[in-house]
Amino acid sequence: MEKSTILAPPGRSELADARTRIERYAHRTPVLTSTYFDHLTGANLFFKCENFQKVGAFKFRGACNAVFSLSADELERGVVAHSSGNHAQALALAARLRGTRATIVMPENATAIKVAAVRDYGAEVVLCQPTQEAREGETARIVEETGASLIHPFNDSRIVAGQSTAAQELLEDVRELDSILAPVGGGGLLSGCALAAYYHSPATRVVGAEPAAADDAARSLEAGQILPARPPATIADGLLTSLGELTFAIIRDHVERIVTVDEAAIVEVMRAVWERMKILIEPSSAVPVAALLQGGLQVRGERVGIILSGGNVDLDRLPWQT
């Protein structure tokens, strides 16, 4: 696909195509409610459980849409990405399901368990020095040598369209939502939510939530240009990346605001969700819930959708255990 197409916001038909493309492969995740959190917020909350998605995170939606929209010619040359997070596993699984080859560039200091998980999905892992430069260099080399399609984790129209399916499903399952909240890292999920609401429920406002310790999206929106993330200092390790050109433009045009929350609130709210809802969520998923409980976002009397982005955590060491 041409670079200009990849960086154009997906339209109504691309969102609908993504929906059709992934429905055989991705789980239609359940929407849970909680009397406890409703009581605390004075609102009706609807939790879209992407922690129950394949590979444990919404990322599978985007990767699946991207891989399944490749041409026969592209499929023959495979896909490549650099990622040490959920995108790596998501792309590996999507490639396997489509019968194509995935190569994932990972930093050599990635944990053995993450490397093994990606290999278990059938991808080839190429290790490199743990710098952004080395990762991008190695990825570019593979693209050059093999002609593989680079699948960026968020700055890609196909990825954004794929992530939008979570909010599309939510808007179908729960009528008349006043707001949808989603965490923001690179912005793929948040921009997908924003477009889903824009096309399917324009009265629904979309709000992003991010750690105050990684508030580059909030600062970028305020500044009117993409500002880089500060050195990482948040437990919500899915939200460390900065916005891309594509996601910045969509969020600027369609997201009402971005609320920031502090680290203690993220950990406390994550634990409360585990205890009260009996589901595992990763710190990133707690961020939008914390925006309601401790971030000052007022939703009393509203119907609010919240995307719980994923549930991949290290069960040997939980954030509240020091």
Added chain:
Amino acid sequence: MEKSTILAPPGRSELADARTRIERYAHRTPVLTSTYFDHLTGANLFFKCENFQKVGAFKFRGACNAVFSLSADELERGVVAHSSGNHAQALALAARLRGTRATIVMPENATAIKVAAVRDYGAEVVLCQPTQEAREGETARIVEETGASLIHPFNDSRIVAGQSTAAQELLEDVRELDSILAPVGGGGLLSGCALAAYYHSPATRVVGAEPAAADDAARSLEAGQILPARPPATIADGLLTSLGELTFAIIRDHVERIVTVDEAAIVEVMRAVWERMKILIEPSSAVPVAALLQGGLQVRGERVGIILSGGNVDLDRLPWQT
């Protein structure tokens, strides 16, 4: 209610009445599936998520049915139980919902958090020495003085009928189950499942699962009489109690067998359920899953319902953390 009635197995109409009585108050919990566990067992597994039930356990069903079946006269005198587990909170909440008074006798070495949880539901807590004799003596004294109705946690027809509603719902949601698996402690849940299958799906076999370290139910069935639990030695602290006269009779007549599993299997399977299904279950809930994965119970090709009994765990210290 007369003691003879309380100790008579509930019939078809009592099961139906329980269903109607609690439906306004108890959650109709979801049924989840897992590609991962299906693959491991070669079966189709259907997990009935009582960890999502009110107070975090199936116990609310029985307590709710018992309290809501009391007469106006009985309601005026309140209810009483001795319990330091999920039954205490379940009864406290059911009493509050019905507008009657609950008194819970708890051992003075119960953790402060458990006592606080029961008080939060509006019950009066009476502390006593941590012996069975003291608990029963104190409870009898309260019954004597106040005329309150004693609600036993499992050896009570109303409780068994209430617990049966979990399996009744499961049998409605999932057609043609070959088996239903449930953990067994005092036997309220397992005997409820057995009666639900007996009346509504007689071709479905019901199997109990219990820790080898607390195998009194398996030994009792074999011996043809109730044998006491050995000194408690299992992490599945919901399954320490022995069967009662009522539950023993139902299980003897309607449960095909009881499978035992060792402690290491319980912990390993509990962790696997957390990691793969992203839900919190307590050790007792892992016992029937462990019966499939490591207890030698063969279900290849079958459709199997599993009751995940509850999700109340101490998040400060998980069983796999030493």
